[in-house]
Amino acid sequence: MRKRVLFKIVAPFAVALAAASCEGDEGNTCGGPTPEERARNQAVFDALAPSCQGCHVTGARGYFASIEAFESLVVYNPAEVVPGKPDASELIRLLEGKGTRAFKQMPIAGPPFAEIAASGSTKMTMAQIRAWVTNLESRASDPLPSIEAHRITRLSAEEVGRALYQQLGLTDDDFYLPASSYGIPHKTSQNDDRYPFTSADSIPAPYENLPVERFAALGGGSAPNQMKADGSVSPSFLGTITQVSQRWCALALDKAGNTALLPAGASAQTGSADAASVKAVIRFWYLHFHAVAATDADVDRVFSTVFVPLEMEKDARNAYIGTCSYFIRHPDWIFY
Ligand code: HEC
Structure with missing residues (x-):
């Protein structure tokens, strides 16, 4: 379901520059x-x-x-x-x-x-x-870019990691402890429930394999493991970004003193009873995750179709987690 929505939204990008002209000589x-x-x-x-x-x-x-x-x-x-x-x-x-x-x-x-x-x-x-x-007709190749060519690119696994750390206020310290193996500095994952992911090539090197496999599922490549990066929007990429975004949004919201997601003083307990406060957060997240200045209609739509149903399902914290990961799984976040 999520996948279909994604492609529907992406398709219009491809036709955005369709009005290309070609000034070649006649008959060419x-x-x-x-x-x-x-x-x-x-x-x-x-x-x-x-x-x-x-x-x-x-x-x-x-x-x-x-x-x-x-x-x-x-x-x-x-x-x-x-x-x-x-x-x-x-x-x-x-x-x-x-x-x-x-x-x-x-x-x-x-x-x-x-x-x-x-x-x-x-x-x-x-x-x-x-x-x-x-019998072949000669054809000059069009000097203008092909209208079918891909014009948008997915964030790489490395970029997903860097952007999430920055936007969610998380660091390696939230996932790993310093370790050493044969005198070589390593980082060991505290708890795989946090869904850490990292390149095998990172320094210090990851001790466990699961974070490395998750990185590969996001399409990350590795020179020592002889794996090519995969920039496609594969099912494994979508599955992993969904899990990771939900888990990491929760970690970020629960992290003491973290003001990356909720401004100081705001609380993940504040639900739709205080609609103005929740909408202020949604408006901030539009800028924060998509660099988009949202209209009131955008904010209202996310409030009523994403936040409120998730809050009814469980509680306000649940709604913040789901809304935060909605912004991350969104094509405006995944593509640039
Ligand atoms: C066993 C591998 C192999 C097969 C099969 C093969 N090629 Fe090639 N081809 C090559 C290699 C290697 C080169 C040179 C690559 C380079 O220079 O970087 C090449 C080069 C070419 C070139 C460029 C040559 C030039 O001088 O501009 C053309 C055209 C080409 N192949 C066409 C074909 C066609 C058509 C077929 C099938 C009928 C074919 N190749 C089958 C390996 C193969």
Whole structure:
């Protein structure tokens, strides 16, 4: 449920800058291929992919990661394909074992593509691929950013940790005790119920593994553990941010003398009977977590749809915890 809401809210960002124009020369439309051209490129992609995908789905040579990657890095890249001129196209030369640069053929080992095609085991013949180049319309790539490209980025696991410590008024001391292992300084988790998470690469190094696993669930990478950071909004990220935000909001509210969340003098006992005080906190949290100056309507909505129902379920403290974690699980917090 939470996940669906998230994507619905995120989608409008993608169309926000949709009004891109393209001033190329006539007939050199740069708005991307027509549906017919896309279909012809897709057929070539599908015919080549089984022979190429093994080495070209990721990294700088990720030509076969998607049809868009294939089009922008190969099809409409004059260094690889010269529209109308198969013999001048390095792609064709590579497929036929006549490459003129560092490599003679693709795939780099075994028979080149043309030979595999000659044996009849590919979806297109070499002659059909040559004909595709002969009939290819040239397209300048659009100098403007793609309207489909991601424009917003999720906070990394490290950023989630730093932002939460700062915004909730928590530090490593709330989660760990100093320790030492073979004379190397470590930090040992006081209690895993607090849902600590930390990078394996942090100094002092974490003694237990659970905080490190939680960090990985948030998409954090680690050089010594040979794990790549994962910037996607995965189910494990959402599950972990939900648990962590609720637990840490509770820790922050219960922490003696902590004024990060509730201004000095305010109390987590103050419920909706004193609506003005609660709304003042909600207004402050809009600024604090989302850097947004909330309208009265925003504040009223969070008050009546988040705070009040949670208070009715249990008590005011419960409502503050839930409202605090609502702000943290919100797309305005997760993305920038
Ligand atoms: C076994 C791994 C492997 C396979 C399979 C493979 N390639 Fe490559 N390809 C490479 C490597 C390695 C390079 C060079 C990368 C570099 O220079 O960084 C390369 C480079 C290329 C280049 C750039 C060459 C240049 O000089 O600009 C093209 C184009 C290419 N491959 C197309 C293909 C196509 C099309 C297929 C399938 C028919 C294919 N590759 C299959 C490993 C592979």
